[in-house]
Amino acid sequence: MTAVRAAGVPILRLGDVLVTGLLEELDDRSAMAFLTELTERIAAEGATGVLIDISRLTVIDSFVARTLSELTTTARLLGTRVIVAGMRPSVAITLVELGLRLDGVETALTAERGMAALGWFRTASSQEAGHGDDAG
Amino acid sequence: MTAVRAAGVPILRLGDVLVTGLLEELDDRSAMAFLTELTERIAAEGATGVLIDISRLTVIDSFVARTLSELTTTARLLGTRVIVAGMRPSVAITLVELGLRLDGVETALTAERGMAALGWFRTASSQEAGHGDDAG
Structure with a gap:
């Protein structure tokens, strides 16, 4: 139950989906x-899906690209789906130019779309319901 | 568009909800x-809700408690709802003993329940659909 800290990246659990984001x-x-912690969390918490938001990343080098590929493959062996969301267009262009195709890595344009692919949807109706404060 | 970094805390955008978590x-x-960045992100991205996962926090002192209260109040003035999720029972007990009631701060037992309160739901059906890799 200790808060293992990998690169200062929080990993949130939303039901059976783990959500995390890279800052830089x-x-x-x-x-x-990060790879190790995420893999351990997948197993420990029985996650069926992982969303990694990379919208803040302005650079992805070959090592990080390979890490994402390895994470995806490792997770698949555990029966878990990984979606990398929010890649900037400039990052995508650079990756292709470098020949880093991220084969096997499932992607989504935004974190919202990635979550939708993992079965999380925003409903329009519930915003009004139960808008009480002091719930705690 | 620069990646403002506050305490190394990533803030993810899921539709009109901002999701973040505190590590320690x-x-x-x-x-x-953190307060400043989150408030600016709320305004800049038109967020209607904010989820703050604190399941990794083993201690909340009076300053952090006040920061959470102020954030909730500030967000409400902007028309945005803040939910603090995942507080450990030991933390809750300590807060009460210290007389820190977090008045006005809406809470949820887990991040999943907090997201549900903000209108995000996990559907059971979509996990099978579109499980293709190489989407990127």
């Missing part, structure tokens, strides 16, 4: 720590 | 930076 390019060691 | 007790300066 990881160094190699942090990327490995 | 913030120092006062980081708490203020």
